[in-house]
Amino acid sequence: MEGNEGYDSYAFVADLYDHVVPYRERPDIAFFVEAATEAGSPVLEVGCGTGRVLIPSAQAGIDVVGLDASPQMLAVCRQRLERETVAVQSRVELVQADMRHFDLGRQFTLATLPFRPFQHLLTVDEQLSCLTAIRTHLVEGGRLVLDLFNPSLDALGRPADGEEVGDEPRFSMPDGRRVLRRHRIVSHDRFTQVNQVELIYYVTHPDGREERLVHAFPMRYVFRFEAEHLLARCGFAVESLHAGFDRSPYGSRYPGELIFIARKVS
Numbered sequence: 001m002e003g004n005e006g007y008d009s010y011a012f013v014a015d016l017y018d019h020v021v022p023y024r025e026r027p028d029i030a031f032f033v034e035a036a037t038e039a040g041s042p043v044l045e046v047g048c049g050t051g052r053v054l055i056p057s058a059q060a061g062i063d064v065v066g067l068d069a070s071p072q073m074l075a076v077c078r079q080r081l082e083r084e085t086v087a088v089q090s091r092v093e094l095v096q097a098d099m100r101h102f103d104l105g106r107q108f109t110l111a112t113l114p115f116r117p118f119q120h121l122l123t124v125d126e127q128l129s130c131l132t133a134i135r136t137h138l139v140e141g142g143r144l145v146l147d148l149f150n151p152s153l154d155a156l157g158r159p160a161d162g163e164e165v166g167d168e169p170r171f172s173m174p175d176g177r178r179v180l181r182r183h184r185i186v187s188h189d190r191f192t193q194v195n196q197v198e199l200i201y202y203v204t205h206p207d208g209r210e211e212r213l214v215h216a217f218p219m220r221y222v223f224r225f226e227a228e229h230l231l232a233r234c235g236f237a238v239e240s241l242h243a244g245f246d247r248s249p250y251g252s253r254y255p256g257e258l259i260f261i262a263r264k265v266s
C-alpha cells in the first residue's frame, strides 16, 4: 500500500480534484482561515492536498507548512502556487511526508486536517501515531483542528448494496472533458469501522470517447467519544466540538460534521 489511499495509484485523482463541484463549494475555507488567523503563524496543514485550504490561508497572510504523502496532489498545489504572488509563495512550504510518522524539526501554533485526511488512517495505532506526531509539532497550548465526518447510524444500519449514487452536477475540465462523478459504498465492516468507498468518474472526452475511472479506497469512520478518547490519550483537551463550519455546536443537526478544536496540554 502506498499509504495515502489511492491518491497516487490513480493519476486522475489529483488532475480532477480541484474541479469536483462539492470540493469547490465545500464551505470550510473561511472557518480554517479564521482559525489560522486567530492562532497566528506558523500553521501546519496535514493532508494539504492541492492547497484548497492552504492557499487561501497563505493569501490571508499566514505562514503555512503543507504536509501530504501524495507527490501528485503536491504537484498540483505547486502549479497553483505558481499563479500566486511572490509574497503568497514565500509563506508556503510543502513537505512530502506520511502523517503517521513525520519530523519537521519545528513547532506550530496550529495544526489542521481539513476535509478528513485522518479518516484514511485505518487502525488505532496509526491514529495514535499521527496525533502524537502532530502534538510534538505544536507549541505548548497550540491547537489542533480535527475535521471528521459524523457517522450516520441510519446509513450504517443499511446494508452496503454497492449501488452507485450521487446527484452532483457535471463539471468541465480546462481541456474540454466533461465529467460526472458518482460514488458507492462497496462494503462496510462494522467491526473495523472501515467502509470500502469508490468515487466513480464518468469522463466524456472532446472527441466523444467515454471513460469510467474509479478511485477506490478504504475509509475509517470514527465516533465522537472515540475521537475524544484518542485525543485525550495523545495529550489534547477538547475545547469545542462543532456540527458545521459555521461553528454550530455538535448535536445541533444530524449527522452533521464532527469538527474538534483541541488544545495541546502537558
Ligand SMILES: C[S@@+](CC[C@H](N)C(=O)[O-])C[C@H]1O[C@@H](n2cnc3c(N)ncnc32)[C@H](O)[C@@H]1O
Binding pocket: 003, 004, 005, 007, 046, 047, 048, 049, 050, 051, 052, 053, 067, 068, 069, 070, 073, 097, 098, 099, 100, 113, 114, 115, 116, 117, 120
Ligand atoms: C480528501 S483529501 C483533502 C485534501 C485537502 N486537505 C483539502 O481540504 O482539499 C485527503 C488528503 O490526505 C492525503 N493523505 C492520505 N493519507 C495520507 C498520509 N498517510 N499522510 C499524509 N497525507 C495523506 C491525500 O494524499 C490527500 O491529499
